Amino acid sequence: MLRCLYLLFSTLIGWILLLPVMTQAQPLALSPTEQAWLDSHRQQELRLGIAPGSGMELFSLHQLQAGYIPELVKLFNAETGLRIRIEQDKNWSRLYNRFLSGELDLLLGANVTPQRRQFMAFTRPIVSYPYRLFTRKSGQILTLGDLHDHRLGFISDDVVFSLFPARYPNIQYRSHSFSDMPSALAALAAGHIDGLIAQAGSESRSFLQQYPNLQATATLQDITSDMTLATRLADEPLASLLDKILAAHRMSIDRIVEHNRLLYNRKVLRLNDAERRWLEQDPLIRVGMADDYLPFDAARDGKPSGITGAFLNELHQLTGLRIQVVTGPFNQLHQMMQQGSLDMLNIANTSENRRHFLFTQPFFSERDIIIGRRASPYVQDVYGLEGKRVAVIEGFWHENYLKRNLHQVRITTTRNLQESLERLSNHEVDYLIENPTVLEYYISGLGFRDLERKGNTAADSFMYFGVNPALPELVSLFNKTLPLIDSEQMRTQGLNSVPDLRQQRMQLLIILASVLAAALLISLLFGCRLLRRFLSQRTANQLLHERQQLMQLDPLTGVYNRLGFNQLQTELALSTTPQAWWVIDLNNLKLVNDHFGHLSGDALLIQFAHFLRQQFPSALLFRMGGDEFIVVQQNIDYPAAVSRHQTLLRALLETRLPQQQQSPHLTPGALAAAGMVWRHDASLSLQEIIRQADQQMYEHKRHSKLNTPAVDYPVAESTR
Structure with a gap:
């Protein structure tokens, strides 16, 4: 009875979260194509394929269906008038093949790839999970690099099978495929494989709970499993329509996802009735944080910080438990615990303290x-x-x-x-x-x-939490979450969240030095000497800064030189915004130098650099040497990059610089040859981008010699 009431309460919360969505005032703006598709399919039942064991997407809670996907399906049906029904299959590979054969109309969780875009249409991701490397705790695999010459498992038809070797080409391994995650984890636990690359969704905690000898060793932050909704290309209007719904109700959908994440975590934790009832009361836990015990106890903006705080924040993420931080000296917090005005405190598990408090299992295992x-x-x-x-x-x-x-x-x-x-x-x-x-x-x-x-x-x-004796549920709840928490990761997060004492010490020294300087300023003569020294140092620093800037500029054209490129390439390589890269080679410079002298050649280079500034007023310009230039335009999408490139090619064909007009014997044709590659993110190296752009430039040069129009050959788009 209690479980049924709990599920009814959770379902009611889900409908409350959906209420702002279901009662929206403005209908979706549909294109004619979307409206036509919708009108022709209203009476058809559409089947959405989803794999079991999908974590918070779809799960069973007290023998009833739960998860954010059923709630989204209700939203889609209400918004469109369609009838979408959820279907499950035992493994991803069979589910994918059923979708391809037309047995399913929609598929959850297919990553977008250039190959799939040829026959599939996608919505934006509802949720994205990073892929992780799972290994045995007692095994030899401690990093991704340790996979070299070992056996590595993948889930059949998972896109990471092709993405992983592309991202890590220096790791050679023997691959093994499995139909689903449980069979792959069982093989890993039995020692049949040495590692497993799979998406780390919310269900990964449940898997690790089933296999305590396994661990998540590394996270592949640049490879994610995207929970998209995919259709076949013929049903692209449906994907577009569902994507509009996801975009229009993003905040409400995020709340639905978060609600079901907490429900799923509570399922994984296998809460008993007492723990469940206690959590339903939405208790506020008052936790003491000693202000003199860094890097464990700390608080930032009223929230837990430090290593202790990292564990508390993970407890909140897993259970939704609300936490209030109380800071002060340890002795004061200890007294508050004894008086019952605190619920939890990082305190030694001694016989004296055990007479007054309950204790969790140790959350950090280092001996003094x-x-x-x-x-x-x-x-x-x-x-x-x-x-x-x-x-x-x-x-x-x-x-x-x-x-x-x-x-x-x-x-x-x-x-x-x-x-x-x-x-x-x-x-x-x-x-x-x-x-x-x-x-x-x-x-x-x-x-x-x-x-x-x-x-x-x-x-x-070891580090323990002492707990108010009136809250035994808090002890058991924390103990259940502890096996699901990576203590080393919490240590790293905690250390990164506390202040650097060296910086604080330096700030203190600066303050003391300032006070001393103020006292010494009483002496006018000494103050003047300090002022002159300061002005002299500032001038020297300014001259040094100007000299460094001049060293990075080409003295002839005023654009960046190769040294300037070297200084900026790390920032450009790590940029997550889309970029367009041009490699441009000026024609006829050698002829001008040979027939009219290097002063004429210099004039041609200056005029050409001015021409490039006019074509790319907001881009970075580099003269890499001789007649070779590189142009980088940041924050530009692919259509705009193609348009900009075609405009450049026409200008190169139609423009004659003043120096060229004074040199009538030059070879006719384009002013320069140019190649462009669009880089959508940081996944492709700059060396590869420049190599591709260089190939495009030589292709342009070849077409120019054949008098082929510039628009007749393609523009490259870099791919993952």
């Missing part, structure tokens, strides 16, 4: 280490600290731990870790104990070069 000065002797666990002076942060568990294990230990209590490190560096104490990640962050960030690791501890010093 012992730090001393470089000249200090190494120690064996805490027993080597007998009779030594040890710094301990006030309220931390280390004090009781040392007192119970040692007969004579001189403990110095400090306010925070920075004070402990300073006392250790200043010979006021001999050692301190702390987490290695925390120590690395502070020692490196604050510049304590004389401190280093001197021993390990055997104590259970």
Whole structure:
């Protein structure tokens, strides 16, 4: 009964999310072709093919159908008057073949490729998932490069089968195909293959839960599985119509997708009735973040940050649990936990704390280490600290731990870790104990070069969350999410989200220097000397900057030279916006130089550079040497690039520069030969782009000699 009520509640939420969509005031603007197609198919039932095990797209919840695809189908049917029905098949390859044979009218999840565009039409992606490399935890594959000379699995008819070798041509492997993801994962778990490349949709967490000996080793960010809706080319008006619906209701659809993502995650977590009821109450969890325990505890704009925050954010993403951050000194947060005004805190799992709090499983498994000065002797666990002076942060568990294990230990209590490190560096104490990640962050960030690791501890010093005893569901919920979280990834995210202590230290030094400068300005003479020195340095920097700019410019034409190209090519190569690249070769320069002298040739180059500026007022111009130029136009789509190129070719054929008019004996024909390639993103290297454009330029030069019109040969479009 409870499960049925839960599903009814979830369905009601889905309909509430759809309500703004279903009651829109403005109908879709259909083209005549779309309207005609719609009128001729209203009475026909259309079949949408989707593979089972598709994650949040379509899944079973309490023996009833759920997922964002059923909700989108309701939207499509309501908007168009069509009757679209969902059909499932056991594997992607058979589903794809059913679509090609005409048994299915629509297909979910086909990636767009140039080959498929010849017989298929596509909508925009509803969701995109990156592909991932899955491996055994105990295997030898730790990176993509380790796949070389190993067995690699793919799903049959998956587009990544051809995309992966194109992206990584230096990896040689033996490929194996599988009909579906479960059979591929089973083969990987059994050791029949060494790695598996497959899309990492929401269902990947469920798969990894079924196979605990497997892991997602690497993410292929440049190869994604796009959840498009595809039709055959003859039904392109249907794809266009559905795409308009997706575009018109993007925000509402995103909410539908997010709602079903949370439902699917809760299914994967296998929540019990108590946990489900607790989550349905939409609780707000108050989490303490110590302001003196970087890089674990941190907050940014009121949201969890640092390594601890990364785990909490992942908990929110998986369950939808709302989290409120409370910051302060650790002792204050500890007291708030004891008073019940906090629900969760990163705290040591000691016998004393277990009397007051519940504890999750450890979310970070690093044991504390012992730090001393470089000249200090190494120690064996805490027993080597007998009779030594040890710094301990006030309220931390280390004090009781040392007192119970040692007969004579001189403990110095400090306010925070920075004070402990300073006392250790200043010979006021001999050692301190702390987490290695925390120590690395502070020692490196604050510049304590004389401190280093001197021993390990055997104590259970892992990272735990202490939880309010009134919230046992929070403990069990976190423990269920923990196996689905990549701890190393959380460590990386957390470290990237906290401030760099070296920068903070530099800012502090700058502030202190400014205060000192203000005091010294009392002396007018010294202030004048500082001012003159500053002005002199600024002038030198300005001259250096101007000199660097001049070095990157061609002194004859004023455009960028090859050095300038070298300086800008990394930025151009990484650009994600579409670009058009021209390779242009000026004709007759050698004849002008031979017959009229190099001064005439220089004049021709200057006039030609001016001509190119007029043709490309907003583009980057490079003279690569001699009579060869490169032009790069950024933020330009393919039709505009083709139009610009055809305009250039006509201008090259019709233009004679003043220097040419003074040289009547030059070979007639085009002013220059030009080739253009359009680059849609950063997936193709600049070397390949320039090579293709160079081939186009020589093709133009050949046609010019044959007096073939410039519009009679093609313009290249770079492909993935």
